[in-house]
Amino acid sequence: MKTTNPIFTRIETTIFETMSQLAMANGAVNLGQGFPDVDGPQDILEKASQSLLDGPNQYPPMLGVPELRQAVADANKRFYGLDIDWQSEVVVTSGATEALAACLMGLIELGDEVILIEPLYDSYLPMVKRVGGIAKRVRVNPPDWSLDAEALKRAFSENTKAILINNPMNPTAKVFSDEELELIANLCKTHDVYAICDEVYEHLVFDGRKHRPLMSLEGMRDRTVRIGSAGKTFSLTGWKVGYVTGPAHMITPISKAHQFVTFTTPPNLQKAVAFGLAKDDAYYLGLASDLAAKRDRMAAGLTALGFGVLPCEATYFLTCDISGLNLGETDVEACHRLVTEAGVAAVPVSAFYGSDAPEELIRFCFCKRDEVIQDALDRLSAYLSSPAASARI
Ligand code: PMP
Ligand code: GLN
Secondary structure, X not given: OOOOOHHHHHOOOOHHHHHHHHHHHHOOEEOOOOOOOOOOOHHHHHHHHHHHHHOOOOOXXXXXXXXXXHHHHHHHHHHHOOOOOOOOOEEEEOHHHHHHHHHHHHHOOOOOEEEEEEOOOOOHHHHHHHOOOEEEEXXXXXXXXXXXXXXXXXXXXXXEEEEEEEOOEOOOOEOOOHHHHHHHHHXXXXXXXXXXXXXXXXXXXXXXXXXXXXHHOOOOOOOEEEEEEHHHHOXXXXXXXEXXXXXXXXXXXXXXXXXXXXXXXXXXXXXXXXXHHOOOHHHHHHHHHHXXXXXXXXXXXXXXXXXXXXXXXXXXXXXXXXXXXXXXXOHHHHHHXXXXXXXXXXXXXXXXXXXXXXXXXXXXXXXXXXHHHHHHHHHHHHHHOOHXXXXXX
């Protein structure tokens, strides 16, 4: 038989799917894959079901239903002061995952360099490669995950077409500082580079912080696309409704890629997301403060058990240093033990690196009911103090 595409033939199933399968098989509390265990607002669910019954349930416009594109443009104005033309500057996709694929397909040419910041979301590297791009990785390092300005400057070359940044960042839970955003913006302008901003966690930022899109910095409006996800903003990750906002000259090729990947996204879900985006400030503030309380509960519990909990400014995730806990040689081994022996699923952070990954960090997802967080902490506590645990040493 002839060979199949090597990138996808060699690649493993994503760590999120793998850990969720292992969690199910072992009856473990699943703090691996990032999804809330309570569905988002009832009124959004009702809007979706009513729209489904009312119809039509036929192909909506390729760019997305007008009310969602308008709602995305309005949200950009409301939250960030960005003026977006809903007709030419928004495309609705099937989740941020498709948005990322469409952006890379629409913008990258064979041999273009694309700067990625490591640790990186798992689809970035294979998708950059698959569209013919050359990934240039720059690292942020724990515990503060700050960006090394000199390393970033060195990554830009005359062949750089784009930088792909994830802000707020999974799995580090980092929010890029104003200085870092300004540095990135200046480098993009100096080297005439596009920015693809994965901002799916834009509304999940804590402790009074406010998300600042790279697109809102001076001179960036015309060279940046920003990606949002209703999955994260409304705790409905299974819906897979995403949206890309940017200048028409970037959105046009991106939408041409989108038209041959999915063409469109279920119309009832789009209408419900349009309704959700117009929710009042209390909704958005409540979302962030509820999550921050869960973060604090989880962080306190893990710290008491000896995990080295790193700072968490945003997202669903706490990253922990497991050195000294004797959970195994590597993060992968530790996560395997935790899911099979302790009954708690986490994600090894090495899965977010292309190579030379640190092996002492694991990620816990905290967007769970309080009793689920407590159950996980109790299981970890029992495991760490069990004879099985002493036998490991
Ligand atoms: N980007 C990042 C950084 C993510 O963590 C995720 C997963 N939640 C996605 C993109 C994909 O989002 P979606 O579920 O909307 O495809
Ligand atoms: N973004 C989620 C995470 O980081 C997973 C999404 C997925 O499974 N594709 O856990």
